[in-house]
Amino acid sequence: MVFHHDATDPLAVITAPPANETAEERAAREEREAEAQRISDAIDAEIHADKMARKKREGVVKILLLGQSESGKSTTLKNFRMKYAHDKWIEERASWRTVIHFNLVRAINIILDAVQQEISGVPLEDEVQDPSLRPLAFTNEHRRLGLRLGPLRGVESDLKRLLGANPTESRPSSRGGSPSPTDALKPPQEFSVRSWNLRNVLQAPRLDRSKRTGKQDGVDLNDVTEVIAGCKDDMVALWTDGIVREVLSRRRIKLDDSATFFLGQLPRLSDRGYVPTDEDILRARLRTVDIQEHELQMGGDSDGRQNWIIYDVGGSRTQRAAWLPYFDQVNAVIFLAPISCFDEKLTEDPRVNRLEDSFILWKAVCSSKLLTNTTLIMFLNKIDLLEKKIASGVVVKQHLPSYGDRPNETGAVVKYLRQKFKDTVKQCSPEPRACHVYPTSVTDPKTTAVTLLSVRDGILREHLKRANFV
Incomplete structure (x- = not known):
């Protein structure tokens, strides 16, 4: 194809191919022009995409x-x-089980810490112990409850790991033991995660966790389920005990509304086949930072x-x-x-x-x-x-x-x-x-x-x- 360039058109003069252009020079020129056109088209496409994204954001x-x-x-x-x-x-419903179990287990461990402080005679941190308060009539059953519920401390640590905690943010993963007197004096710190960690938990494979086997993030999910189910009766006994309630009152420990709700639903939540309801999910609490x-x-x-x-x-x-x-x-x-x-x-x-x-x-x-x-x-x-x-x-x-x-x-x-x-x-x-x-x-x-x-x-x-x- 032969192109005729108008000598009176400055643009045509500039873009005209050189006189006496060889075949090799022409091929090189056309390759450069094709590359320039490709870059121009890419820029145009980027500008168009940016306009469309801006239009979408405006809406x-x-x-x-x-x-x-x-x-x-x-x-x-x-x-x-x-x-x-x-x-x-609906897809995320089963995945909320981890958060709800964490709320439940953490509440039980806070109660256990308070009972341990009272049994050990640890005074309140901010005031002198009132001498008019009668001693609480703890029994051997209260002490046995503490021992039997000891594995929940390890479960709390495991659930924190599932939710995205750093190893230093979790309790030791041992399946028993109690906090030291020094630790008992410290108020419980609220646990928090990054929002993307929570989203990863909720968007995990949509399988019912009660049927999953193996480990996730180094935590055996079946083991966690079995420990919680095995502690069901003891958790109910702890929460409904009158002396334990008096301990919480004396030490001015106010559990949040979600914890109180879940403690009232203990038999259902600790069942091996438990699947969260909409109300359970609305009540679940996990602080994101x-x-x-x-x-x-x-x-x-x-x-x-x-x-x-x-x-x-x-x-x-x-x-x-x-x-x-x-x-x-x-x-x-x-x-x-x-x-x-x-x-x-x-x-x-x-x-x-x-x-x-x-x-x-x-x-x-x-x-x-x-x-x-x-x-x-x-x-x-x-x-x-x-x-x-x-x-x-x-x-x-x-x-x-x-x-x-x-x-x-x-x-x-x-x-x-x-x-x-x-x-x-x-x-x-x-x-x-x-x-x-x-x-x-x-x-x-x-x-x-x-x-x-x-x-x-x-x-x-x-x-x-x-x-x-x-």
Whole structure:
């Protein structure tokens, strides 16, 4: 093929092949031109992919879960996944057994440590032993219980390894033994893992763990199951013993809500064929030290499927510095304030009331200029525990003086706190905006599903408005 170049076209002159070009020179030139075209096409493809990825990100709804530690953020995320990613939720169900057994065994070992301290006469660390307290009538059976339950210390270590602990973070893997008196004086440290370690556990092969053989991460799963099943009767005896309960009261050991729930379900959870229920998974607790991120496919009644990314960030004081980068371009914040904790202190700082800490965090969220255009949603969480506290005789105004002479009733407390949080929005937001407040108990999947439906539809409407679709 012969090309004729227009001498009046500067570009044609530049791109014209040299005069008297040999066949070898022509082949080399065409090879260079082909390589240049290949590079150009690759750059064009990269630019196109970047545009498509940017367009996809612009259509993603980003939700940020905020609140102090133990406020219910992770449980809220589980509810979202249970309702809007149900297939994956079902696939992961059996894998939650490791986390639930860890919660159960750790609670038993905390109780055993407290009993051992009391039997050994170890005084409370922060005050002189009250001489008016009568000695507890421990029997040989209490001591035998401690020995028979000794293998659970090794099981706790094994479960930590399965969940991704470093060897130095686990107890010794021996199947017996008790902590030394020095160790007994130390308060139990909360165990934590990286979120990707937890995800690896949950996304392991979808086999029922009760039927799996061999070892995983150096741990014999059948051995763990057999030890827990073999200790079932002794665990029940320990938890239901009146003297043991008095030990926990004397030493002011407050087990978390999840541990109390699982201890009440001991016969079922320690069965060899145990498979977790939805409620068990919602109650399971495992602290993660980084950001959990989950993508969900959402949709309203009249629109198509839409990608949501939900971020669950750590709520302890040491983790709050990591919140700021996630404030950028977030569509909605779901803030969880556990209102049952009006009479509790922060684990990280016993000088600070937990409810007051929630107000401080909420004020910071409302004041952030990065979140000026963000939809604010608040869950006044743990109303079930609030109701139990009030029914047991706890007087709210003794711990919350600003409550005044209002009725000591759940409904009145919720109404008062709802208004206080809403007033903070009005006073601290850079611009006027609405705030949607829901009383919740996120461990109740039925009522939470109704709340999430309302939250989903509200966020979708706001997202469409900002996109100028409605």
